[in-house]
Amino acid sequence: MKICPKCGAEHKKRGPFCGYSCANSRVQSDELKAQKSAKLKEYHATPEGAATRSIASDFASRLNKNKALERAGEYVLSDPDWMLDIPLTTDNMHTYPDEDDTSWL
């Protein structure tokens, strides 16, 4: 028997929690957050990470700029340059890779 750390119920399930609701509502510890943050910084230090971050920040600043213009009441044309034509078929809509599967990256 295990005791669920969230609600204190006894259970025999895999993992420390009695069910999905308790497992999903768990709070991230500061230690875990620090570990994730360190991992991300490590990744950003690699050339690939730097490129990814650069692309992401370019995109974000562009969006923010457009939002600021919209707030100012200016009409912003949508920019078709970065809009990719993504073919969507019913076949590949259900074949997203697993979260842990990075082979497609």
Ligand SMILES: [Zn+2]
């Ligand atoms: Zn529980």
